[in-house]
Amino acid sequence: MSEENVMKVLDQGVNPIFMDPDPDKAREFFRKKPRAMVDKRMNEKEVVEKFIPDGCYLGIGGFGANRIPTAVIHEILRARRKNLGFLGHTSTHDFELLCAGKCFNRLDAAYIVGLEARGLSPNARRYMESGEVQVTEWTNYSLAARLKAAAEGVSFALVRSMLGTDTFKMSGAKVVECPFTGKKFAAVPALWPDVAVIHVHEADMYGNAVFRGISVADLELSRAAKHLIITAERLVNNFTIRNNPTATSIPFYLVDAVVEVPYGSYPGNMPYLYFSDEEHLAQWMKVEKDPKEFEKFLEHYIYGVSCFEEYLERCGGLKKMKELQKLETLVEK
Amino acid sequence: MAPEYNMMEMMICVASRYLEDGKTVAVGTGAPCAAAMLSQKTQSPNLIILFEAGGISPLLPQMPISVGDSRTFFRAVMAAGMTEMMTTCSRGLVDYAFLGGAQIDKYGNINSTVVGDYYKPKVRFPGSGGANDFASLCWRTMIMTVHSKSRFVEKCEFLTSPGFLTGAGAREAAGLPEGGPYKIVTDLAVMGFDEETKAMRVESLHPGVDLGKVKAETGFELVIPRQISSTAPPTETELKILREEVDPLKLVIGRG
Numbered sequence: 001m002s003e004e005n006v007m008k009v010l011d012q013g014v015n016p017i018f019m020d021p022d023p024d025k026a027r028e029f030f031r032k033k034p035r036a037m038v039d040k041r042m043n044e045k046e047v048v049e050k051f052i053p054d055g056c057y058l059g060i061g062g063f064g065a066n067r068i069p070t071a072v073i074h075e076i077l078r079a080r081r082k083n084l085g086f087l088g089h090t091s092t093h094d095f096e097l098l099c100a101g102k103c104f105n106r107l108d109a110a111y112i113v114g115l116e117a118r119g120l121s122p123n124a125r126r127y128m129e130s131g132e133v134q135v136t137e138w139t140n141y142s143l144a145a146r147l148k149a150a151a152e153g154v155s156f157a158l159v160r161s162m163l164g165t166d167t168f169k170m171s172g173a174k175v176v177e178c179p180f181t182g183k184k185f186a187a188v189p190a191l192w193p194d195v196a197v198i199h200v201h202e203a204d205m206y207g208n209a210v211f212r213g214i215s216v217a218d219l220e221l222s223r224a225a226k227h228l229i230i231t232a233e234r235l236v237n238n239f240t241i242r243n244n245p246t247a248t249s250i251p252f253y254l255v256d257a258v259v260e261v262p263y264g265s266y267p268g269n270m271p272y273l274y275f276s277d278e279e280h281l282a283q284w285m286k287v288e289k290d291p292k293e294f295e296k297f298l299e300h301y302i303y304g305v306s307c308f309e310e311y312l313e314r315c316g317g318l319k320k321m322k323e324l325q326k327l328e329t330l331v332e333k
Numbered sequence: 334m335a336p337e338y339n340m341m342e343m344m345i346c347v348a349s350r351y352l353e354d355g356k357t358v359a360v361g362t363g364a365p366c367a368a369a370m371l372s373q374k375t376q377s378p379n380l381i382i383l384f385e386a387g388g389i390s391p392l393l394p395q396m397p398i399s400v401g402d403s404r405t406f407f408r409a410v411m412a413a414g415m416t417e418m419m420t421t422c423s424r425g426l427v428d429y430a431f432l433g434g435a436q437i438d439k440y441g442n443i444n445s446t447v448v449g450d451y452y453k454p455k456v457r458f459p460g461s462g463g464a465n466d467f468a469s470l471c472w473r474t475m476i477m478t479v480h481s482k483s484r485f486v487e488k489c490e491f492l493t494s495p496g497f498l499t500g501a502g503a504r505e506a507a508g509l510p511e512g513g514p515y516k517i518v519t520d521l522a523v524m525g526f527d528e529e530t531k532a533m534r535v536e537s538l539h540p541g542v543d544l545g546k547v548k549a550e551t552g553f554e555l556v557i558p559r560q561i562s563s564t565a566p567p568t569e570t571e572l573k574i575l576r577e578e579v580d581p582l583k584l585v586i587g588r589g
Contacts, residue, residue, distance in 0.1 A: 217416065
């Protein structure tokens with residue numbers, strides 16, 4: 001091969017790549033993944049027990065406080081999971097929760113610590129400033145592109161983000177020269193998370209899942225993840241799926257478990273169903289300022305309850321849910 | 334009598350005037366989103382607002398709280414995803430990126446990642462989010478931020494999102510596509526960038542602000558052109574629409 005047809009590596013980020021980007025190892029895994037269309041219903045305790053062990057690498061779907069699988073994240077805290085790797089992609093309240101439990105010690109960071117216009121989480125900041133977490137820096141798109149590469153079964157993706165910045169220096173990316181044009185691109189390694197959890201509007205017992213509204217990076221994440229847990233607002237009959245297959249976002253053979261969780265994205269927003277509970281989210285940020293008070297708060301809302309339904313009750317139950325439903329659906333202008 | 338307004342209202346009104354009709358703009362939450370909404374309701378009805386999580390050209394009923402909440406695709410033409418939005422930027426279809434910034438330097442680079450040592454930071458901020466992607470891939474980056482010496486620094490402690498990097502020719506050398514910061518709108522002034530050196534320069538001063546004040550609140554030497562214009566204050570129409578239609582709950586303008 002002549003010199004000019006070689007893809008040259010010109011520069012590279014200094015931080016670690018936590019997951020192996022070898023596509024053939026991923027294929028070996030997927031070769032053995034069961035494809036049977038069987039009843040996969042479980043509860044959140046069972047899925048954490050079975051699919052989210054200490055030390056595994058976890059991805060969460062949705063967008064921080066929008067369409068998030070809160071019930072499973074709470075259960076990760078209650079099960080005292082430690083040393084996880086975490087995909088810090090568009091993460092806000094999900095990140096705040098996992099920091100509250102000090103659940104992870106490896107982090108791919110694109111958006112962390114903040115809750116967008118609501119401000120920064122004091123406790124997430126404390127955890128990230130403690131030096132206990134090993135961090136590799138990325139951007140929202142470069143992480144989505146890493147999942148896209150994994151979903152495509154190839155070992156890297158090319159992006160034009162990150163070039164020339166400290167974000168690149170602190171990443172695990174490489175600058176490569178295009179063998180056709182000589183232009184520079186950032187090559188980002190494919191990322192196959194051990195497990196991902198995605199909240200959707202509807203799913204059948206086999207895992208065929210439908211979400212509505214924006215997909216964020218969930219089409220890529222669901223295809224990249226080795227194990228996939230779906231939490232759904234409601235279970236539907238398989239015929240409901242088959243009557244409108246255009247609507248299916250995730251086919252059953254990607255899915256390992258289905259958990260039915262009404263109001264499962266609370267206190268986050270669920271498009272077309274209920275808005276985020278801004279009072280409760282503000283309460284989190286306020287109480288986090290005092291670690292002692294925060295401990296009591298966590299005991300009250302997470303560690304001291306047996307299940308997600310009990311959390312919803314403590315947050316105002318059906319009455320509160322109806323208010324949030326109104327906020328979401330009665331927007332008229 | 335001239336209408337009264339606070340500094341956030343001033344920034345939003347001024348920023349909104351730079352967004353031209355028929356252009357595409359990728360916005361962050363808060364003030365940038367308010368400016369884009371105001372522009373749509375005043376001078377640019379066909380401004381196309383895009384959100385990184387997938388919302389394409391919604392009829393925004395109110396200010397979103399998150400760039401991924403359901404308001405960002407309320408009566409949108411498409412509810413897409415992040416890959417769709419960012420590849421659209423990469424293909425050159427997005428005219429403006431509209432961002433806020435924690436720390437900004439004289440070449441318009443932004444730090445939103447850390448203050449202090451990266452491995453044991455004094456303050457950890459969110460990081461890039463989609464900001465580095467937008468600042469790399471959109472044709473022009475607009476930034477809104479409060480003007481102070483701690484924010485306007487000679488060199489960012491951590492370069493999260495690219496402006497002109499180290500000056501003329503640096504973006505090209507790094508492999509970034511053509512683009513870069515266009516206007517910085519603060520509570521004191523509007524800044525642009527010198528065509529040759531790519532260093533930040535003062536372009537217009539807000540009512541009641543003199544150049545000395547801007548210099549005093551900037552931690553590096555600004556390029557001072559021979560002529561500096563005066564920013565037109567918010568009009569009554571702009572303020573009325575901003576207060577009644579864009580941000581009636583005062584989520585953003587309440588912070589002024």
